[in-house]
Amino acid sequence: MSHVFFAPTGAWVGDVIPFRHRGRFWLFYLYEARDGTGMPWALVSTTDFVHFHDHGVVLPSGGEDAPDFNAYTGSVLIDGDTAHLFYTGHHPRRFGPDGRPEQVVLHAVGDQELITWRKQPGFVVRPPAGYETADWRDPFVFRTGPDQAWRMLVSARHKVGPDRRRGVIAQLTSSDLETWEPAEPFWDPGRYLALECPDVFRLGDWWYLIYSEFSESFTTRYRMARDPDGPWQVPESDTIDGRAYYAAKTVGDGDRRFFCGWIATREGDADDGAYQWAGTMSILEARQRPDGTLAFGLPPELTATFANEVPTVLAEPRRLAAPDGLAVAVDDVDLPTTVRVTARFAWPEPITECGLLLRTDDEGETGYRLRLEPRRNRVVLDRWPRTRTGDEQWQLSGDVPYAIELERPCPLPPGEHTIELIMEDTVLVAVIDDAVVLSARIYDHRTGRLGVFAGEGTVDVSAVTVTTRPSVP
Template sequence: MSGYVGDVIPFSYDGRIWLFYLLDERSDDPTGMPWALVSTTDFVQYTDHGVVLPAGDRDAVDFDCYTGCVIADGSQLHLFYTGHNPRRGDAAGSFQVVCHAVSDGDPTRWTKRPELTFGAAAGYVPQDWRDPFVYRTAPGEPWQLVLAARYADGPDRRCGVVARLTSTDLEKWTIAEPLWEPHRFITQECPDVFQWGDWWYLVYSEFSDAFQTRYRVARHPDGPWLAPGRDTVDGRAFYAAKSVEHDGRRFFIGWIPTKQGDSDDGPWQWAGDLAVLEAHQEGDGTLAFALPAEVRAAYSDVQQVKLSPVDGAAAEPGQGALDRYAAWLGDPVPERCLISLTVDVDAGTQAFGLLLHATANGEEATVLRLEPQRDRVVLDSWPRGRTGPAQWQVEGDVPHVVELERPCPLPPGRHVIQVLLNGTTGQVVVDNRVALTFRRYDQGDGHLGLFVTDGSLNLVELTQSTASC
């Protein structure tokens, strides 16, 4: 397909993972938003099924087919989605409605059921009634449908609510008590609810505090919903993530936004490239995120990276002074590869990390910086930019790409960092727990390097791997 990946709606069925997604063609003559589909078993090889839910005509309520869900009920499949038409609405904006389609079991063939369409219930804003997600709390229990909604009355930026309806037949829906009222966000997009062991999870995306996918945990399907210590899936560049359980594993699939003008200085855009992370559950319900094993295994041509000191650094990491910046550089790496770094970090070390896309002297680079003093990982770039010709006119008051930071436990000792580079996108995973996805257009000469600031570390291993086929 030609276009960009918007919200992904994953569905596990018949031994495959079906990834429905909003196809953003960015046409000068918009013809609505359809759902397209790819399927996979390993997130390495994909089958493209094309458009499977076409946009409605110019005057239809589903001119834009926005986010929803797909479920199985016996031999029949049900697809719930958001209908939107910019030409339908009032002075407050265009309405959103819940639409329904069915299939006899083939995920590529759907029949719309327009007679089952319904809009916002009383007390809710009709312009925000979207992203239906349908589930059961147990077999035989009534179906529940949650939506991204907003109360008609209340502070504009704090009236978002996860609205809820119930049904026994997937056709007639009755409004119920909201699932969650945080009094914090404009709304909670793309809600996703699932049970994992003794914990229930509510996943949502918000654009109030930050453009991030967050989650809450509870012991009961009705809550109370509590914030874990790390309540975000990733950073700004992994948005609208929804999850799917497949063969006893849980995957989160989102999209990496492009930037306007294909420029690092351009604003983030809606839609981009598909990205996936696998979740693992910690004892307190917190989720850890890693690259799926199948993705890592696809990069099977492994080479050791040979590093050389720059700017007077010691011959090898761990041999130099503790009160300076030291860096070591290797050869350029392919634009598509998997980088794996294992280091032992000494107590008191201020920062360490990888130089990506670096020049031959390390003066310019995309900087992946891990900061033990702050227990966080950030994406930086050097130089960050200039405000004028004088030597002091640099953007030194910008500490890093502010939207690309994650809380990350970094105690002294061993840490493993993996970076998956794929053209202009990158996915970082620290200790198979914390993920930070990014996009970088200005890639310089492409050298790979290691650095440490005000501290020391011992390099255990640094490799780069490419796909064998």
């Protein structure tokens, strides 16, 4: 059986650089072997985000003596008969004037098969005056029309200013993809350490700017505007997902837009382990609302592969009534390791909480809790037991209301709401109301049952389904 969420054998997926060509999605990605031998680009392609063809490494590390010992994030485009790949070159032992490892923009060309690339050793774009040399990465090359100049957006930092607020999306322009001239910054909000993996696209009458915040939050955000030069508006909820999902870049097929990122692994394969760079590829689909804001969910081609229904005692509609306590119902068998779960919750009046118990015991005590909190208009992922720092009651982390950084804003007025989620081994992706996504790693509980719960209120639970995925060739 193929994996739902792609990762190469023996390695991990770093930043994904997606490109649409000849009816296929070409998903270039940074191949993280975690062995210190240098970063190459690898490639998988797909037509449906279900069946992946692994092309292996297509842009190798330059080696010990090259400026691209690490070939980091960039972008791919086709102009005429030539494919262009712009990328970041980094060497941990090559230092810029600021005394830190230098980053530069490099270039490779190829044909329209997108498999074989020829590096262009004479091409190097270094940061212009006023920018730090250690932060000059993630070139995104595009143009707003066929007769317009090419633009290169670069994740950069000003040399002066408050240290944690110098992040800027720098901009250069070109008429031939060879010679690049500095231009005014594309976006300079003065509030981030860095704005990684910039991406710009148009959908209908709106332009969208995507970036990954490299500051306190470590998350992918978006802005929207009627013009590609702004002014950029902040949507009410500007995040794509939570802390575990990062560096999402986008690709479209004309009518649809997909966000391609990775769900981070954690040190020690433990829920409390520090987040690591790179993980498992995860594809989300954006849906444009009438006001231009974006809702997010899983591609239906992927969810449709979960076609084998598993019987559950929770399928029968039920009312959970707990005006001043907690009501719980638990299935009588363990969940499959790879599974899709859907459920519908409805409440006529505001309640404190309700949701799904995942990989729980027969009493609904241990495991994970995907919790809707209508009074706070948020969804969180919680777990029990929490971290213990000792044997005394106060040395159990009961003061932590949910798994740190696994919280999303989510409108939850009285009425009907849906939860859809996919779990595969240690990966969880949950979608609320086909609009709000929360992704996570779930290491500490590998088996357990499904449950539903409600706290301090009355909730009607219906349409609970459990499905598995037959073998996908």
